[in-house]
Amino acid sequence: MMTNLLEVQQIEVVYDQAILAVRDISINVTEGSIVALLGANGAGKSTTLKTISRLVQSERGSLTRGQIRYQNQDITNTDAATLVKRGLVQVLEGRRCFPHLTVEENLRSGTFVNNPSRSDIREGIEKIYQYFPRLKERRDTQAGYTSGGEQQMIAIGRALMTKPELILLDEPSMGLAPKIVEEIFAIVHTLNQQQGISFLIAEQNARLVLQYADFAYLVENGEVRHSGQAATLNQQDHLQAAYLGGSRSSEKALV
Amino acid sequence: MNFFIEVLVGGLLAGIMYSLVAIGFVLIYRASGVFNFAQGALVLFSALTFVSLVERGLPFWQAFAITAIVLFILAVLIERLVLRHLINRSVITLFMATLGLSYIIEGLAQTVWGTQVHGLELGISDEPIEFFGILISKLDLFSAVVAGLMVIVLSLLFSKTRFGLSLRAVADDPLAAQSIGIRLNHIWIIVWTVAGFVALVAGLLWGARLGVQFSLSLIVLKALPVLIIGGFTSISGAIVGGLIVGASEKLAEIYLGGIIGGGLENWFPYALAIIFLLIRPSGLFGEKTVARV
Amino acid sequence: ANEQYFPLQSYRVGPYAAGGSGFFGGFIDYLQDVNAHGGVNGVKLTWSECETEYVVEKGVECYERLKKGLNGAPAAATNPLSVGIAYATLERSTADKIPLITINHGRTDSTDGSVFPYVFPLQLNPYSEVSAIVNYIGQQSGGLSKLKGKKIVVLYHGSPYGKETIPVIDILAKKYGFEATQIEVPHPGNEQQSQWLNIRRIQPDWVILRGWGVMNPVALKTAKKVGFPANHIIGNIWSNSEEDAAPAGDAAKGFISITTHPSGTNFPVLQDIKKNVVDAGKGNLSDPKRFGTVYYNLGVVNGILNVEAVRVAQAKYGKRPLTGEEVRWGFEHLNIDNKRLTELGALGLVQPLKLSCSDHEGGGAVRFQQWDGSKWNVISNWIQADRALLRPIIETSAQQYAKEKGITPRNCKIEK
Amino acid sequence: MTQQTPLLKLEGISLAFGGLQVIQDLDIAVAHGEICSLIGPNGAGKSSLLNIINGIYQPHRGKITLDGQHLKSHRPQLAAKLGISRTFQNLALFKKMSVLDNVLTGRTLKISATWPEYLLRLPRAKREADAQRQSAEKIIAFLHLEPWRHSIVSTLSYGLQKRVELARALAAEPSLLLLDEPMAGMNSDEKQDMARLIRDVNRELGTTVVIIEHDIGVVMALSDHIIVLDYGRKIGDGTADEIRQNPEVLAAYLGQSTVEKQQLETRH
Amino acid sequence: MFFSQARQITTDYRSERRLFRLKQDRWVFWAVLAFALIVIPRIGTDYWFSAILVPFLVLGLAGLGLNILTGYAGQLSLGSAAFMAVGAFAAYNFQLRIPGISLLLSFFLGGIVTALFGVLIGLPSLRIKGFYLIVSTLAAQFFVPWMLTQYGWFSNYSASGVISAPKLEVFGQDFNTPSGRYLLTLSIVILLGFTAHRLIHSPLGRNWMAVRDMDTAAASIGIPILRTKLLAFAISSFYLGIAGALWAFAYLGTVEPDGFDLSRSFQILFIIIIGGLGSISGSFLGAAFIVLLPITLSLGSTALFGQGADQALLQNLQKIIFGSLIIFFLIKEPDGLARLWRHLRERLKLWPLRY
Ligand SMILES: Nc1ncnc2c1ncn2[C@@H]1O[C@H](COP(=O)(O)OP(=O)(O)OP(=O)(O)O)[C@@H](O)[C@H]1O
Ligand SMILES: Nc1ncnc2c1ncn2[C@@H]1O[C@H](COP(=O)(O)OP(=O)(O)OP(=O)(O)O)[C@@H](O)[C@H]1O
Ligand SMILES: [Mg+2]
């Protein structure tokens, strides 16, 4: 039953036809699992995620080698919108919400792919408000004015509104108060357990994410250095040391 | 006094005519945050197409419908060949692209339909009717009504529908919009089609006055200050702006022109717009830019 | 090659495409017609076009590109139908010794050939234009003396072309005692509400329309809106074409304008062109319906005058391709009387014309035509401008130019 | 430690947007040369507070005193002149400029030669340019940004951009450094580096630091002084230990388990 | 230890202040310059000088001016032509009214006047941002030609408002020949080009870019926003003013105010977008593109179809091609020809490796 939901096979990604961001990364996400993507700054995590969700083109990046399969179909040339419709959604790094839309409008915009009935929308939004009560208080503020953490909540909530099967989370913990961070991972956990939603999470807070993840990849200079069961990885300190050193050696990524 | 009122009314009505053109800009600005310079070319293109069809003997409504379809096809082409490849580029790049488009569209229109000047009769005569000693042209009144209708419809489209919301989302952050499955290409096709349709209406009403010819594309310059005063993002702003510009420029021409010299209608509206912006930096009804750190 | 070359700075796109395509259509068709008759004394005429879009620097580029002639054939004269380009190439033409023909327009003081040896505002310069119109109005009101106390409004295009006649109108107003109000319409002139409301307030007897392009139909439409009678609006030389009246629909009915040449196709020369060129499928017009329209005929007239100049010059220098300098001599010794016009089949199309060293304009007469809703009908015979009155103004202005530029005027007395 | 006159003193500060009370008459004092952490749940008003301190927001009520000097009509430029420099929560870099240029721009107020001098390459300008460049290079080296010296910041990864922003703030050699979540998006190792760096700056240049950070571990380890905000009110103010004991804080901010982890970490 | 940690680095960065970091580039550059100054004047034809090279140089200069304002300081302007007009007419009037004033001086003064005018137009830029800012430059764009035609004084009461340039004489040297005009223009352009390069690589240049990219951050660093913006307006206008004077004096020999209309402003905007926002060389690459493209197109079409074909049709086709090419470039290389060029070089350097 451990079928692969997402298979990333030896992809290479280049920005501006000049900057090599990802050299060779292969990732598997089996159905109903939580997979962690770890690595230092500039290692290539976000790029990998954006490549999977096909958003990388919009940043003048291009997939120069390798293949990506989702639900056993090649999605290398599928456009982002279709993927979202098929349940693959990404939460972008750095709180990309729509500044001029109110908090609630932001959430609503998440439902445009498969426009559900008004009641469903209402329901969905209420659910988000349960997760993040703070958003309910700010519902009518323009998102651009909300605080960093609030924006992060909006971004995550908006993604959840699309009724996804696989969520690509890019640094969800960023800028969130510890309490919220825990709550978020709790949410991830429940969604995963109850609705069988799978997650691919790029996260800096290794210890935290490894608590929840089933499987983890360590990325360095755009290459997978190590991979294995989260539990086992979590023990091996030398591995952590190995990739935590990354920020220094990842210089090569650019030259 | 009577004369003053006459000028005022004349100005207001002229202003409506400007608004008709301005509205087209608002649409595109809403969707991509750029000022679409090709709007003028669209006006020329649609009007020219329409007239030429009529001159080839088609009845009004058929010609109108066919033109609308042509405009849709044009929109699709523009999306496929241009916009699609310019996703989250800087606004100024997009702006330039619309300038490039204006060349193409103008060229296209005149390649297909030639450079002659065409007369256009809508059956609504431009004759004045008397209101308490003030002459008002039927065509002007008609235009006012049309403009009013368009504003109502479009405002509803924007404020009440999902489409309106996704439009603003795309303008705010194309990448994020894509990330939640909004199809930029659909949005753009729709917007450009509607903009084209608005251009057609404006083209017909202006064409009835100027005759259909290249100069139609120059009325953009009249629409610009209207747009700025009203605010790039606001449909109703376009109307209000139009009224303000129309009235003030006429009064200025007559009462100020005598003093500092005539022919100031070209720059006066812009001077006026500066004053408005200094008080309200994003126009009367324009959306304020949300920025915090 | 035994060919004489005409560089054509034409414009067929842009706001003034209508004028350009008509004019150069007529010009080229006439040249073709001449060739069909074996050219000028056996010298074939060639030409090539360069699009200016009515933009000055494009015009300059074209001038520089074409002035050297075409594979051996020397350039006879340049004919940019544009005040701006004329101004910009004026000095170059003088330096390169190539006549610059500005028929019915151009720089008024270039009429004085002693200062502008290479510039020819043929037939009618801007001053003569207004003077002729005033004379016509006088005639209509029963004698110039009757002009006293009349109200005349001049509605002019806000450009150098439009402004050129402001001073001379004031002079005429003073002389004849009529009350002139000059109102500017900013370019392009697609909105004239205020100007016409103003006119309505003034209640003038006549409005002189010194318009251009889209400004003309709009003026007529707006005039109707404020209830001013079209048959008291007189269009000047650039407000006198079908393209100026037709778009205004029935608002234009009765609109009067001046012309140096009637429209229409029943002049022998046009029939000849039709036979040899148009029917032979070599016609230059993309829209054959415009054959015989005002701009087209102006082109033909221009062609006739250019070719005549070449012919006159050949008489002096021999039947061979001529340099610009030699053609200039031809222009300066043009003397076309009715007899010659009849030979050319252009009697009534072209006015009798006599140029000289000091007079590069010649004729200075116009006829008046009226728009009946579909076409122009001539309603007067030739009416002369008061050139004696204008001459001194022209000369002083020319003298001033000479001083600025350090030009020593030719002495036209001794030149023959 | 806050005996002698504090460097920064806020009294009765209030800020509201529309209906929302973001900060309610708040008093805080930051002593010379200390590292003061601002913590609190999301939307508590931390960033707003920084915005007030460097004059981007105008408080509706209250008094700001810097070094005993009362600041009326506070503005960002004034703040900069008074030696306040800061980083932003949502990156506010000069995106189209190189890393080096960003850092150099940070030193604007350190430049004395006028532009005509630079235009004519007068000796003073030359010397100054070299000096500026040198100190910029030091900071770049110190933050391990050398390999990206000439790359355009918009092409750098998020974490790297964060570092560049810090470099830019340091370049001004400020007396009061405001950091809004400088470590967001860094892994724990990098956070350690950053913490060490901040401490060095604080110790060596005597720079007073006000830092907003959500990683409680770092906060505890780093700060001399912690202020806890909760929706505009101050609910805690004291040393790390005092805060750790404060039940209100635990409830409002740290989830229970975090605290436990906290204890674990401090042990080994 | 904060500073001890930083490893030692050379203290002289003159090499990096250089025009180009690579030796080859410097070589190429000087070679080109020498060629333009020494060889071209000998081999060029009248047509090349007066129809291509001079307008190319002048437009390049104008582009450079606009680039300072829009490319570096980030203030969108649609009034470039107006500034050129001010420069042209100011220089003309200095020549006219101050007897015996040297040509270069009147150019310079013309530039200064334009700079002041630019500051005036720039004032609203503190409050008005983004696309709305075009309003003040547009106001200038429409006001200036009106003023110049309305008040005869500016054109010395010539009936039509057209001014014609006086003789070109510098230090007794007569520059009235085509090649003379070219040399005069070229030397002025080179001078101003270097100046621009220095400005942009000075702190002032950095402040411009800072204001462009993020003015809040710029402010909290201590950059005086308004002053920086106004300086950009002033200097940019100065360049445009000189360009305008050259346009009138060295290129056309006459100007009418309407020669500096909105389409000219757009043309200059085109130049810097195509060439590359925020790039000096880009301004000139763009100018070359804008000047040569239409000519090549028209020559090409005549070569292809000869005179027989319907000229109007050809013209419109050319228009379409022109528009398409512009869009093509925007798509292919958003940062303009300058960037394209850099790309090629990087590729060559890495060759045969891919990255
Ligand atoms: N838009 C872009 N253009 C050019 N290069 C880019 C772009 N985005 C990222 N890069 C480069 O690609 C490499 C990987 O970037 P990426 O954002 O994937 O790293 P990351 O693992 O997400 O780092 P972080 O944890 O800091 O977010 C970096 O070296 C970065 O410089
Ligand atoms: N300019 C503004 N307009 C409207 N509301 C604002 C504005 N600035 C801040 N707010 C509101 O004030 C509250 C506090 O914002 P602030 O950014 O200070 O929170 P914070 O403590 O920084 O939270 P976080 O840790 O998530 O960054 C938020 O709810 C935000 O919505
Ligand atoms: Mg990342």
Ligand SMILES: [Mg+2]
């Ligand atoms: Mg914050």
